[in-house]
Amino acid sequence: MAxxxxxxxxxxxxxxxxSFAAAGRRLGMPKSTISKRVAExxxxxxARLIHRTSRSFSLTDVGRDFFEHARASIIEAENAETIVRTRLGEPSGTVRLTTSVPTAQFTLAPLLDRLAARYPKLLLSLHVTDRFVDIVQEGFDIAIRSHQQPLPDSALVQRRMAAHDFYIVAAPSYxxxxxxxxxxxxxxxxxAIVANAAETSWRLLAADGTLQRALVNPVMAADEPFVLxxxxxxxxxxxxxxxxxxxxxxxDGTLERVLPEWTAGQITTTILMxxxxxxxPAVRAVVDFLLEHADAQSGVLNSLANA
Structure with a gap:
């Protein structure tokens, strides 16, 4: 039997x-169906491929070897399908993406209409949360993370999307x-409106590389950028x-840069897969689209910084 x-x-x-449960969530199948198909x-x-009990789930030696070849076979099958779909038309299918609330609000939301217009056969399933998401275990295709420190090494593919300076800003009326x-x-x-109530100074960087710690007088604290x-x-x-x-x-003039020759650090946005x-192909299409628009946005921000 083949x-x-x-x-x-x-x-x-x-x-x-x-686990069978996590695979079931990814595939939209009951856990019992996953277990039955693997048993068959x-x-x-x-041959036994997986050691499984109520508390553990691990590959046998032969299961480990079989998994490597099985995964390669699935990739080749998907690539074969890709060739056909590419020749027939644009990317299609569902792409599951997870990101934080601020990134969804300020980076992704303005792009969703253009993404939908470019790829009408593609369904972007966007999961927005500020908790840490294990994208492999939870079945996501893409994660977008913003960070001030380098991300730890992992088996995930990392693509740098953008880097954003922190500006010091206030309303012209203030x-x-x-x-x-x-x-x-x-x-x-x-x-000063700060991100943490214990924050009493800002670390500022001048264009010439000069660092200076500036004391501030907090009157409000909020850990959400939209509120700030x-x-x-x-x-x-x-x-x-x-x-x-x-x-x-x-x-648009709602805010004005304060001390425009200074910035207050930088945050990097990275795509992980x-x-x-x-x-x-659908995942590559979304990633390429995001990188393309990140480059365009960087051009606008550079013009703003030099204005």
Whole structure:
């Protein structure tokens, strides 16, 4: 009896996700169906592939070797399908993407209409959360993460999407009323809207590489960039925000840069993918689209910084 490619796919999903339950969630199947199909595969092969108990799930030695070849077979089958789909037309299918609330609000939301227009046969399933997501275990194709420190090494493919400076900003109405700081030390005499109530200073960087710690006087704290943006726009005080969040407000005049020769750090946005998923045409199409628009946005931000 020939091997069933669908059963190979189910086996690979079970191994990659670490359990029948997780594979079932990814495939939209009951856990019992996954377990039964893997058991039938083992019976057909005449070999135990997975050691499983109520508490553990691990490959046997032969299961480990079989998994490597099975995964390669699935990739080749998907690549074969890709060739046909590419010749027939645009990418299609579902791409599961997870990211944080700020990234979804300020980076992805403005692009969704253009993505839908470019790839009408593609369904983007967007999961927005600020908790850490294990994209392999939870079955995601893409994760977008913003970080100030380098991401740890992993088996995931990483593509740098953008880097955004933190600007010091305030509403023109606030600055008209209380004056415009001329040097970092002047910030101590102003109302500051901070990300953490314990925050009493900002680390500032000048264009020439000079670092300076500036004391600030917090009057409000919020750990959500949208709240900081709204608070600053309403004239409560001065805050620091990444350009991905505040650029539009600066361009339209809602906010004004304070100490424009200084920035308050930088945040990097990175696309992560499981290696196998990153080879699929729909996933590649989404990633390429995001990188293309990140480059366009960087051009706008560079113009803003030099204005």
């Amino acid at each position: 091997l069933n490619l669908n059963d190979l796919g189910i086996f690979v999903q079970a191994v990659e996700h670490g 595969l083992e019976a057909m092969l005449g 600055l008209d009323r209380y004056g415009r700081p001329e040097k970092p030390a002047d910030l101590a005499g102003h109302n 943006l709204r608070a600053a726009s309403s004239g409560i005080g001065i805050t620091v925000l990444p350009t991905s969040v505040c650029a539009t407000a600066v361009i 499981p290696h196998r998923r990153g080879q699929l």
